[in-house]
Amino acid sequence: MAMNPILMGLGAALGNLVGAAAVVRQERRSLRFIETCLAFGAGFMLALVLVGVLPEVFGAGSALPLAGMMVLVGYVVVHVAQHVLTPHFHFGEETHKVSANAGYSALVGLSLHAFFDGVAIAGGFLVSEKLGALFFLAVLLHKLPEGVTIASLMLASGAGRRRALGAGMVLAVATVAGVLLTELLAPLATYGLALAAGVTLYVAASNLVPQFQASKGFRMTAAFLGGIFALLLLGAFSLGAS
Template sequence: MTILFYVIAAALANILGGLVIFLKINWSRRGLNGLMALSAGILFTIAVMDLIPEALEIHESSAIYIVIGFGLIFLFQQFLAPHFHFGEETHTHSHSQRTTLSALVGMLVHTFFDGVSIVASFKLDERIRFVVLIAVLLNKIPDGLTISSIVFASLKSKKKAIGASFLLGVSTIAGAIASLFLTQFFTVDSSILAIALSITSGIFLYIVTVDLLPIVNAMGDRPIILFFFVGILLYFALHLILNQLSFHVHYPEHILFIQF
């Protein structure tokens, strides 16, 4: 029952992050561009500071799967995304829709393994469950903020933006259920997790460098461009909060901190 509470709390954190679009009733084009720059900063920092180091620590040959993830999302955009239509058929809209679908696919893979990591923590010492949960929660709030910002900037629909963050929550629950099911029959090799983290990293890097940052650069609006760095600072601020929370949790023995 406790594990179910943890998984649901993590899923709700995705939706909580997605609610950022309700901070304003009417968003200007400039405000939406700022959200995209912010999202680029968050995704870039999560990939470089969290996902890639974790994957390489688990398996030193994980780098090849980062390249594979980058290539897969490129192929996805070229052969699959163009067949999805949301309305008007302009070049800008087509680019936005590919960005949205790429971001959603990448985030769904990432949040699926958030659910896996929560279940995995229950297979470890009980003392580390709390810090694992805090780590997941603090990463999932910016996840929800990122996907809702990208979807809202592309589709101009708050309903669809919140729906996207809701899908991330569903993906988290699906990952937990899959992990619970699989652990009943065999132990999942850690290399599988390393591959998933690496592929997600490649997807995130593609979205940032090919989709989001070119849009931000094309604006020529320096104050908006600075929101990229605000996204980076937000990442470090959340991790500072995490470190403070984990510091105040006292156990009699050394605590192993696992970050996903």
């Protein structure tokens, strides 16, 4: 049965709500699991981009002369969204008090990020169902810590639990919007995969990996390596095949 990118987008978007709910309900065991997902997702996403997506993007170089530029644009857009629009930002649970502006600026920045998560899923499906499914898994894995991030920031800024969950819902809606607009707008349909490569590379290498580099013990490193091996076992080396 054919997979529907919109349904995949909805499924990934649920990760935002699950992560936000874990913070609001203070489920420490769930938060520890999500922390492990962060490291696993980093490995999965990094391997997906380097082994599967970039060869696909540049393999179509004759048809997409701006492919390299679009990868760079995707990378830079996320950086600007997270560190210019959102000065107080890091993946994971926020444990210190922050200003109300910090919470809402984070919501703006992460909404843009979430939109490109949807672009990534839809862009993958435009190439093949296999690539779309792998992007869905990659996005879902970091949607959980993304939900933790926004909900904890909202709570730390003084917002109530309802607003914290509402912020997770905003990210979920932005994700689905990214899927829908990629299918409707020709430029996104053409360059969506290249943009998604840049976005995913940034999230994996610049957001997620630094979050667990200082962790002691082997648990997080094992999760990171597990994500890489999982992607390879799923056959990312043959992503061009339907």
